[in-house]
Amino acid sequence: MESGQTRAPRSKPPAPLAVVAAGAEEPACAPADGDDPDVADAPVEPADPLFDLLKVKVNAYLKPEDVERIESAYHFAAEAHGGQTRKSGELYIVHPLAVASIVADWHLDAQALCAALLHDVVEDTYISKAEIAERFGQDAADLVDGLSKLDKLKFRTHEEAQAANFYKMLLAMSADLRVILIKLADRLHNMRTLFVMRPDKRRRIAAETLEIYAPIARRLGLDGIFQELEDLAFVNKYPWRHRVIARAVAAERGNRKKLLAQLQAGIEERLPQWGVDCEVQGREKRLYSIYRKMSERLAEARRDNAYTMGEKRRAFSHVYDIHGFRLIVPEVPDCYLALGALHSIYQPYPGRFKDYIALPRENGYRSLHTTLIGPGGVLAEVQIRTREMHRIAESGVAAHWLYKDDDKSVNELQQQTHAWLQSLLDLQMNSGGASEFLEQVKVNLFPGEVFVISPKGRIFTLPNGSTPVDFAYAVHTDVGHRCVGCRINSDHRPLNTELQSGDQVEIITSAYPSPNPAWLSYVRTGRARARIRHFLKNKQQDEAMSLGERLLNLALRPHGFTVDKIAPAAWERFLRDRGVASMRDIYADIGLGNRMPVAVARRLLLAQERVDGLAGKAEGTTTPRLKIHGGEGGAMHLARCCQPIPGDPVVGVIRRGHGLEIHLQDCTVVTRMRNNLGRWVDAEWEPDETRMFDVSIRIQCKPGHGGMLVRIANAIAADDCNIQSAVMDQAEAPYVNLLMTLQVRDRLHLARVMRRIRVVPDVVRIARVRPGG
Numbered sequence: 001m002e003s004g005q006t007r008a009p010r011s012k013p014p015a016p017l018a019v020v021a022a023g024a025e026e027p028a029c030a031p032a033d034g035d036d037p038d039v040a041d042a043p044v045e046p047a048d049p050l051f052d053l054l055k056v057k058v059n060a061y062l063k064p065e066d067v068e069r070i071e072s073a074y075h076f077a078a079e080a081h082g083g084q085t086r087k088s089g090e091l092y093i094v095h096p097l098a099v100a101s102i103v104a105d106w107h108l109d110a111q112a113l114c115a116a117l118l119h120d121v122v123e124d125t126y127i128s129k130a131e132i133a134e135r136f137g138q139d140a141a142d143l144v145d146g147l148s149k150l151d152k153l154k155f156r157t158h159e160e161a162q163a164a165n166f167y168k169m170l171l172a173m174s175a176d177l178r179v180i181l182i183k184l185a186d187r188l189h190n191m192r193t194l195f196v197m198r199p200d201k202r203r204r205i206a207a208e209t210l211e212i213y214a215p216i217a218r219r220l221g222l223d224g225i226f227q228e229l230e231d232l233a234f235v236n237k238y239p240w241r242h243r244v245i246a247r248a249v250a251a252e253r254g255n256r257k258k259l260l261a262q263l264q265a266g267i268e269e270r271l272p273q274w275g276v277d278c279e280v281q282g283r284e285k286r287l288y289s290i291y292r293k294m295s296e297r298l299a300e301a302r303r304d305n306a307y308t309m310g311e312k313r314r315a316f317s318h319v320y321d322i323h324g325f326r327l328i329v330p331e332v333p334d335c336y337l338a339l340g341a342l343h344s345i346y347q348p349y350p351g352r353f354k355d356y357i358a359l360p361r362e363n364g365y366r367s368l369h370t371t372l373i374g375p376g377g378v379l380a381e382v383q384i385r386t387r388e389m390h391r392i393a394e395s396g397v398a399a400h401w402l403y404k405d406d407d408k409s410v411n412e413l414q415q416q417t418h419a420w421l422q423s424l425l426d427l428q429m430n431s432g433g434a435s436e437f438l439e440q441v442k443v444n445l446f447p448g449e450v451f452v453i454s455p456k457g458r459i460f461t462l463p464n465g466s467t468p469v470d471f472a473y474a475v476h477t478d479v480g481h482r483c484v485g486c487r488i489n490s491d492h493r494p495l496n497t498e499l500q501s502g503d504q505v506e507i508i509t510s511a512y513p514s515p516n517p518a519w520l521s522y523v524r525t526g527r528a529r530a531r532i533r534h535f536l537k538n539k540q541q542d543e544a545m546s547l548g549e550r551l552l553n554l555a556l557r558p559h560g561f562t563v564d565k566i567a568p569a570a571w572e573r574f575l576r577d578r579g580v581a582s583m584r585d586i587y588a589d590i591g592l593g594n595r596m597p598v599a600v601a602r603r604l605l606l607a608q609e610r611v612d613g614l615a616g617k618a619e620g621t622t623t624p625r626l627k628i629h630g631g632e633g634g635a636m637h638l639a640r641c642c643q644p645i646p647g648d649p650v651v652g653v654i655r656r657g658h659g660l661e662i663h664l665q666d667c668t669v670v671t672r673m674r675n676n677l678g679r680w681v682d683a684e685w686e687p688d689e690t691r692m693f694d695v696s697i698r699i700q701c702k703p704g705h706g707g708m709l710v711r712i713a714n715a716i717a718a719d720d721c722n723i724q725s726a727v728m729d730q731a732e733a734p735y736v737n738l739l740m741t742l743q744v745r746d747r748l749h750l751a752r753v754m755r756r757i758r759v760v761p762d763v764v765r766i767a768r769v770r771p772g773g
Helices: 017-021 048-059 064-080 094-105 110-118 129-136 138-147 158-175 178-192 199-219 223-237 239-273 287-303 309-314 332-345 387-402 408-429 434-444 468-475 477-481 517-521 526-559 568-578 583-591 597-612 668-672 708-717 747-758
Strands: 279-284 323-329 368-373 379-386 449-453 459-463 483-488 491-493 505-509 626-628 636-638 650-655 659-664 680-685 693-701 722-729 736-744 763-768
Touching: 048 064, 048 094, 064 094, 064 110, 064 129, 094 110, 094 178, 110 129, 110 138, 110 178, 129 138, 138 158, 138 178, 158 178, 178 199, 178 223, 199 223, 223 239, 223 287, 223 387, 239 279, 239 287, 239 323, 239 332, 239 379, 323 332, 323 387, 332 368, 332 379, 379 387, 459 468, 468 477, 468 483, 468 505, 468 526, 477 483, 477 526, 517 526, 526 583, 526 597, 526 626, 568 583, 568 597, 583 597, 626 650, 650 668, 659 668, 693 708, 693 747, 708 722, 708 736, 708 747, 736 747, 747 763
Parallel strands: 323 379, 626 680, 636 659
Antiparallel strands: 279 323, 368 379, 449 459, 483 491, 483 505, 650 659, 650 680, 693 736, 693 763, 722 736
């Protein structure tokens, strides 16, 4: 038995496809198709024959001196890994050789092949990056460093380490694409030999591959690597489901074999009649792709409340294009000519045509897709592409090394890839940490796409489920920040509307930036999410610093000081004693409620006394009040529990991490904090406030004449007052209670509105809703 292979699986009755599609739990100890994963009975395979195979590959395209350098790197790696074996029992050097062999298939240069052979020596042996640089050059050393993981002891959890390592790799691959190509080759070989690992570890590594590495391979256009990574991850994460679907596909293949042969014969006969010279290749949908389609179909059924056993049984039958064909033609016009020829003999399935030649995918993929209804109603997807499109689809960014000619498509793909990498770096700059960044990258790698059009005719590619807010940020960050509305196909639509391919989107903007935190609940792209969070974070920080400075000034004034009167030396002593970098950080902590202004003022005054020997002298006996106008938001906001409005006696309460909340003086929250006066701030309203404020009132009425609600609404509107909401109940029969939220300017405005309502016939009682009901 060769290394990496397993025994034939023990025969078991197949599970029903309905159970697989429904996402049933995998058996706790379900092995993959083969031996128990914990048994490693593969024989040790000598490494030298593997290197001889590698030499055959590199001799075909590299100079002799480059081959000598690669051989030197092999012997260096073999010596460094001496005595190390893999869980399968193989010599460890077999793994770097396999990685280098995959890299050689892309015709990467000698530095990349040396890095592939040496990619684990820094992480797993005594060798340093400096030693690699001295022996094989700085270029190879930088590649190895980009592939080496960070020290696991630095992180509390596996997820945190994963996020930090991915970010380190991203920085390296943004400077050199060879880093990610070697990493994908490394992951591919690890997935090929994953069967020797424990089941739980196999599932974890498979999930990581599905979430990160397979989507990256797809985004880089490495179609073959992407498909193999997905299929290997599927069999390791869901071995039972993989086995069931494989048997179903085999049965389907036998049932349709004759019909598919007739369909292929018809294609091969008709195309030459239309003057199309083409190569016809048969293809079969991959098992993981079938599983994903089944899952999507059942997810749609759940959303439509049609999730029944019958729907579960039909899930497999809804995957129409299990079998298909690929047509390779000489030129682009031949693609459309071949499409016309196919549609002249077989009816196309409605809604299944896609033109990726006119609208290429982000990874550079170009092809025509159509689904034909063949003999006996058999469905088959047909892909039509040129030879150039085919090599880009198979090799992606690796085509830059694989095909040395100055190909326009390859150069465009390189530019698109670098732009994508730059967008990932932008995400990192606006994210709150490595873990948040990794989550945003996973969203960014989501494979589905929609094509939307700007009013000027520019086409934007966005992930499935994107909204007008995502589109606005794709156009420009400023457009996203100032977005207040949108028109989709000339109709006004909500900002959370999901965009469809072909939609023309126009963004309505305001004069000032004002991103809404609610957008974070429905934006789809990592770019939009990162930009919104960055803006809100900076806005809150600025507001917290401004509020903190005001609160500290209020605490200092009774002692005859202000922030500006504190000597720089006193500030320096204060900051040094508390290990804080700057005054701005102190202001922000006060504004967010993390520090008490009174305590900070007391310690600042002590520092001032030590500097000049003068105690602060109080110039008054009363503490000044904080002026508020109710529109601050962020670090200072009005409490929702008691809804204060201008004219009400109010007090500020500092809440840790939330900033300053303005409450009514008789609010129950304030009453509960009577023993913690250090968190109170005396406050008063700014005069001439013109904003509108929410306030709740309760109206008790006698059910009698019709039109009562209309008369009350008219009375409210007569005094220039808005109704935000209204709820009616009959809990106190025979009376009817109306709980209304109004918008008023101040307490006097509310009094006028309540007087107008009180004279409406059938109104028995009216009162403002006070704290505690």
